[in-house]
Amino acid sequence: MDNTILSSLKTNPNKNVSVLGFFSNYPVKEFYIEGNSVLILGKSDHLWAHISSSSEVELSSLLARNYMKTKYYFSVEDWMIPIILSHGAVDWIMTTNRFILEKSIFIDLPKFNIVKIDKSYAQFIYDNSDYKDYISVEYIKDRLCKDISAGIFVNNILVAWxxxxxxxxxxxxxxxxxxxxxGYGLDILLGLIQMKKKEKKPIFGNIVPDNFASTNLVTKLGFKIDCKTSWIKLK
Known part of the structure; x- marks a missing residue:
């Protein structure tokens, strides 16, 4: 990533945690700057547009010139949505609450044996997912290969991940x-947190508002809600 853009994003690491995290895993394809705003394109499962902006005027100008580059928008703030939708009809929007765990919070070790998950389980994980409209088997394989994972097996069956x-x-x-x-879900989360702490990387997650079980779980562990953020696909 361009050093000037990287330095700008790091001035507000919590706000830009998703952008910084994405581009530590995937290369920048293109980027465009308007004043203090930036639009960055990068590809994981899709070519995603990442936005860092505090100006409606600057964002409107950026999208007017570049909206045709992709139909996928990554982790956008509420005020950005009408500007994005002015350039196309919505196919889907997934809105989540972002929770962040401060590094100083003490977290217990998991009690159960936690193992890394092989990519051969991608289809099984997909088949049991509640979010099939937003993910794919290939995306799951990619994530299992590229980063940390945590699984619990009972009688050789992957029962939690x-x-x-x-x-x-x-x-x-x-x-x-x-x-x-x-207690399997708790231990999976504890295991992932410990891995993140060891890597000294930000610890955060995005939870859909009606997932009360996950919201209660992360809240009990000390996560604090940071913001509401959405993923958008245009038709």
Whole structure:
């Protein structure tokens, strides 16, 4: 990433945590600057537009010149959505609450044996996902290969798992229905947090508002809500 842009993003690391995380994992394809605003394109499962801006005027100008580059918008703030939608009809929007865990918060070690998940489990994970409209088997394989993951096996069956999204956010937390209420979900999260702490990387996650179980879990561990953020695909 261009050093000037990187320095600008790092002046507000919490606000730009998703942008910084994404481009630590994937290369910049193109970038465009308008005043103090920047539009950066990078590809994981799709070619995503990442925006860092505090100006409606600057963002409007950026998109007027570059909206045709992609239909996918990554982790955008509420005020940005009408500007984005002025350039196309919405196919889908996924809105989440971002939670961040400060590095100083003490976290227990997991009690169960946590293992790295092989990419051969990607199809199984996809088949059990509640978010099939937003992910793919190839995306899951990519994330399992590129970053940390945590799985719990019972009788050689993968019963609980979690890993990271393309921006480094903790996610994909899932426990098979027959194995819930045993503490597996908590331990998956504890394992991922310990891995993040060891790597000295930001610890954050995005949770859809109606996922009360995950929201309660991260809140009990000391995560604080940071902002609301959305992913958008235009038709």
């Amino acid at each position: 979690g890993f990271t999204h393309d921006d480094g956010a903790l996610g994909f937390l899932h426990v098979l229905e027959d194995y819930r209420n045993k």
